[in-house]
Amino acid sequence: MDALDAKYPFFASAREAVASAAVSLPELVATDAPAVDRARERVERALLEGTVASESGAFPGESAYDAQAELLSYPIARILVSLLDSDPAIEKYAAAEAATAVERVRRDLETDDELRSVSTATVGLDDLLAEFDLADAVRPDATAPAGARGAGAAAGGGAGRDPDSYRIDVGPYLRLTSPEWGDSWRLVNRALADGAVRVSREELLAALEAAVEARVAEGLPFELGADEEIAAALESRVADLRRLLSERTYAEPPDVIDRDLFPPCMTNLIHKAENDTELSAAESFALMAFLVGIGMTPDEVVAFCADTSLDAEGIRYQTEFLTDDRGTQYPPPTCETLANYGICHNEGDHMQVAPDPLSYYEKRVAAADDVTDWRADRETDGTGAA
Ligand code: SF4
Missing domain, CATH: 1.10.579 (DNA Cyclobutane Dipyrimidine Photolyase, subunit A; domain 3)
Structure with missing residues (x-):
């Protein structure tokens, strides 16, 4: 389990790390391990404040919890949300995980390239695109003139390229964005060429946030089935969350x-x-x-x-x-x-x-x-x- 898994626990590698770890979630819950308390904090802050960051600090080195507790708190938080069994709670939880993740990505991207190459706990945009199978669907926009970003920018060349401008294939664009975000997101208001839509880096991050949210929400709520013991052990924490959200x-x-x-x-x-x-x-x-x-x-x-x-x-x-x-x-x-x-x-x-x-x-x-x-x-x- 490494710091990157703890920071982005919805990544496929993090899921594998949890699956191959020599820890049992029922045991963690039964012994009230730190990951359980962090999971409660994760859900509570998601529902109340729209973030899952620990109150004990902001990444990197943000949390009073170690990388293992951070990472394991994610599957336990998913169990808590499933036990809450409320669609609005699931929506808010997934949105908060996504918002926090993109906040961390933003910070990672601000990290100097050289530092990033020696730090294993930061991601680049390419890593994120690959994680969501978007590596071939998104590319830097070689035709964007400097200053022409996202909505309404006409296709075509100009003096200098805008380094923060990208093209995303129209299929993923439609899947990951919503016209409800505002008129500027409507396809008719976009520079569209060769089946791809121009977006700024911030807009690309908004689309990636939607991808994270969909991944987190996937499969929630799940039936605990054989894990009924976990449900019983978490009963009082779930009751507290319910009371809080009367x-x-x-x-x-x-x-x-x-x-x-x-x-x-x-x-x-x-x-x-x-x-x-x-x-x-x-x-x-x-x-x-x-x-x-x-x-x-x-x-x-x-x-x-x-x-x-x-x-x-x-x-x-x-x-x-x-x-x-x-x-x-x-x-x-x-x-x-x-x-x-x-x-x-x-x-x-x-x-x-x-x-x-x-x-x-x-x-x-x-x-x-x-x-x-x-x-x-x-x-x-x-x-x-x-
Ligand atoms: S008992 Fe009175 S002071 Fe206490 S929470 Fe209720 S309204 Fe507030």
């Missing part, structure tokens, strides 16, 4: 934003962020899910959290993720889950009042004589959106 839905958010009526758990998180303290992944997810749950748009959440440690890009990513249109909106975690994460301290035993922060807030809004809406205040002081 699939209850809410008919109507209260549609009023009064900070004074927020539950203590959310107020504490906001104070923490306002004091410039970084929130953990679970804390940030809980807060974002609550704010989205009470009807705030991503723009409003960004404005609401403007003077906190939360950065606008991260907020936007997480809130858009929470409100996407694929039927995967996640309501805020329950009080019980938040207590397990140390976010709820059950002040005044008010866990008795409602099962989750959103219900608690709804009750407080319904009972309040006077409500001050943050949106109205914003418009009055001229900070609201036009």
